[in-house]
Amino acid sequence: MRKFLLFALVFFGMEAQVEAQNQSRKILVAYFSWSGNAKALAGQIAQATGGDLFEIKTITPYPNSYDECTKVAKQELAGNARPAISGSVANMAQYSIVFLCYPNWWGTLPMAVFTFLEAHDFSGKTIYPLVTHGGSNFGRSLDDIKKLSPKAILGEGLDVSAFDRTPNDAPKVTVPNKDVTAWLRKNGIAAK
């Protein structure tokens, strides 16, 4: 019983510390995900930092078939499209740190993330990019983030290899929580 109480004290003490440290620098975790990997990663980051989650969701959903989805995405890229997304981040001004989780699509960000970045003011905020990919790592996405939000500070990124062909499969992202936590701490962000 005494051991349990001690554990509970330490655990809840740590949680409170993380909340307190990150409260002064409010955190947003924005993500776009088709087959669930970037969503899973965003969930881990939000859980570790206490950040607010925001899903970048297109009004017109992408096809469920991998081949069809890649065709639509290729056309959007070729046409430099800005697919409409639903909603926007409420009170963006309150955030100083933004984690941006997305899959690599055709070597860069999905065009819906272009829409998201252009729709918000990132002046003075630090964007930490996190990509899930099938082998191309960040591709050109970091350059594109810089172009789309030139007034943001681009923080160190995290790239995770995970390849899925179906939406709503069990996500294949298997970044151990301790690695996510270590990456956050390396970047000066308090993490549970």
Ligand SMILES: Cc1cc2nc3c(=O)[nH]c(=O)nc-3n(C[C@H](O)[C@H](O)[C@H](O)COP(=O)(O)O)c2cc1C
């Ligand atoms: C439309 C589309 C385009 C893709 N293009 C690339 C690519 O150029 N390079 C790459 O490494 N992976 C590519 N992939 C694989 C995804 O980046 C990978 O499966 C990612 O983990 C999916 O994340 P999600 O589950 O959050 O959607 C592509 C996947 C799709 C659906």
